[in-house]
Amino acid sequence: MTDEYRHVPVMLAEVLRELDPQPGETVCDCTLGGAGHSVELARRVAPDGLSIGIDQDDAALAAASERFSREVPEATHRFLKGNFADLDDLLVEAQIPGVDCFLFDLGVSSPQLDFPERGFSYNEDAPLDMRMDSDKHTQTAAEVINNYTETDLIRILRMYGDERFASRIAREVVTTRQKAPIETTFQLVDVIKRAIPAAARRHGGHPARKTFQALRIEVNHELDALDSGLRAAVRWANPGGRICVISYHSLEDRIVKHVFSELSQGCTCPPDLPVCVCGNVPIVEVRTRKPLVATDEEVARNPRARSALTRVAVKLDAADARNKVRPVERPFA
Numbered sequence: 001m002t003d004e005y006r007h008v009p010v011m012l013a014e015v016l017r018e019l020d021p022q023p024g025e026t027v028c029d030c031t032l033g034g035a036g037h038s039v040e041l042a043r044r045v046a047p048d049g050l051s052i053g054i055d056q057d058d059a060a061l062a063a064a065s066e067r068f069s070r071e072v073p074e075a076t077h078r079f080l081k082g083n084f085a086d087l088d089d090l091l092v093e094a095q096i097p098g099v100d101c102f103l104f105d106l107g108v109s110s111p112q113l114d115f116p117e118r119g120f121s122y123n124e125d126a127p128l129d130m131r132m133d134s135d136k137h138t139q140t141a142a143e144v145i146n147n148y149t150e151t152d153l154i155r156i157l158r159m160y161g162d163e164r165f166a167s168r169i170a171r172e173v174v175t176t177r178q179k180a181p182i183e184t185t186f187q188l189v190d191v192i193k194r195a196i197p198a199a200a201r202r203h204g205g206h207p208a209r210k211t212f213q214a215l216r217i218e219v220n221h222e223l224d225a226l227d228s229g230l231r232a233a234v235r236w237a238n239p240g241g242r243i244c245v246i247s248y249h250s251l252e253d254r255i256v257k258h259v260f261s262e263l264s265q266g267c268t269c270p271p272d273l274p275v276c277v278c279g280n281v282p283i284v285e286v287r288t289r290k291p292l293v294a295t296d297e298e299v300a301r302n303p304r305a306r307s308a309l310t311r312v313a314v315k316l317d318a319a320d321a322r323n324k325v326r327p328v329e330r331p332f333a
Contacts, residue, residue, distance in 0.1 A: 008302045009036030010246055011310055014292050015103060018312045019242045021045050025100035026238075028052040028091075030084035030229060035064035037103055042068065042075035051077040052096065054084055056133035083133065085225035087232035098238040104245040106226065106252050120216060122208035125186040130212075130219045141215045145188060146181050150174045160223075160251065161214030168195040169211060185212075213249065223255060230259045234284055239317030243284070246310045253291060253309045260286045260313045284313040 009015075015037055021027050021044040029038040032053035042051040051068075055061050061079050068077050080090045084104065091099075119129035119141060128142035148156075150170045157166035172195035173182065182188050192208045193201060201207045217223060233243050247253040266282040292312075294305035 008304075009034075009040070010105065010302065010305045010308045011292065011294050011298065012037060012040060014294075014310055015244055015246070016040060016044070018287065018292075018310070019101040019103065019244050021049070021101050024048040026050045026052065026096065026098065027101040027103070028054070028096075028099045028233075028236075029103045029105075030054045030087065030233070031103070031105045032064050032079065033057075033060055033105065035067050037105060038064065038077075039067060039071050041101065041103070042072045042077060046072060046075040049076070050096075051075050052091075052094070052099070053077065053079045054082055054087070054090060055079070056081060056083050083225055084229035084232075085221075087229050087236065091232075091236055096236070098241070099233070099236050100238050100241050102233040102237060102241070102243045104226075104229065104233075104243075106222075106245065106247045119185055120212070122185055122189050122206055122212050125184055128183060128185055128188060128215075130216045132220050139219060141219050142181070142183050144215055144218055145173055146177050156218045157211060157214050159214070160217040161210035162250070163210040163214065165196045165200065171195070188212075217251075223251060226252060226255050227259060230256065231263075234259075234263055234313075234315060237315035239315055241315040242287075242312060243315070244310065244312045246308050247291075248307045248309070253311070256311050257291075260284060260311060264313065282316060284315055287312040287314055 019027070019041065021041050023045060025045045026049060027038075027041045027045055029035070029041065029052070032038055032055035035053065038051060038053050042049075045051060053061070053064055055064070058081065061081055064079060068075060078094055080094055082090045119126045128140060128145060130141040131139075144156075145153075150173075153170035153173060154166045157163040157169060163169065169192055172191050173188075176182060176191050182191060188211070189208045192211055196207045230243070230245070237243060245256045247256055263283045264286050266280055267276040268278050268280050269276050288311045291309035293310070294302075294308050299306045
C-alpha cells in the first residue's frame, strides 16, 4: 500500500462494537478510503461473508485492493467506484441482495488531506481543486472562488463553514480576484488572513480551516449526498441491519440525526386519538440518542478523532415495526 493511504481509522472499537459484524454477513463501507475500518470488518465476516467498499477515488480503490490481498486474503470483497449518493445504482449493478452492516465515515479522508496536489489542505500549496472525483465533478474550488457572487460566497461560508467572518472573507475574495484569479491554496489562505482581524487569527486554529471545509462541501455536494446515501442504506439494509455514521461537524451530524429521527418515527396522530389514522410505521430504531465520541486516549493518539460524532440505527423487521404502531382504524362494514 502506498504511504499516502496509510491512516488510523477513527473510533474503530466503537464501530466494531455497534455494527457487531458476524461471520457470513455482508458489510458495506460506503467511504472506503484507506480501508482501515473495512479490513477489520472483513476479518469478522470472512470467509463466507462479503465485504463491499465504495469510493470515488481510483487511488483509494487500488490501495484498498492491495491491502485486502495482503492482510485479509481469505475475505471475499467487491470494491465499487462511485459516490454513496448513488448507492442504489451501485448495489443494483453489483447484484447485492441486501446488507447487514453499513458504515459511513464522512468528510475528507486522511490521504486526501496529506496528498498536496489534491488541493484539500491549507498547509500545502497546490491548485485549488478539492474534487473527490475529478471524473464526475467538473467544478473546482477555484471556479467557486472566482465565479460565485459575493452573496453566494457569504452563504456557503456561513452555512457550510460556520465562518463568522464570512462577509469580510467574501469581500476580500471579490476584491482580489478583480486583479487576478485566485488559483492556489496559499493564494486563498493569504486572502483569508487579510480578511480576518489579527486578534481573531491568534485563536481557534488555522484561520482558513472553516473556509476550506465550506468549499469542499460545496464542490462535492456532500450534504445532499449524505441525505440520499443514508436513505438508500436504510432501504438496502436487511432486517436487523446496522447503519453506523461517523460525522465531523455539526451540519453532517444534524442531517444524520434528522434522517434517523424521521425514519424511526411511528404514529404521529394526536395522543388523544384511540387508534392510528396516519399509518406511519417506523423503519429503524435509533441506538444512539446522543452521538458517541472518541475517548481521550484515542484523541491523544489520533487528533482527527477529536471532532468525530458517531450515530447508529438498526433496521426493523416488519413484526418489530408493527409492534410500535397503534391499531389502525378500520371503516365500518
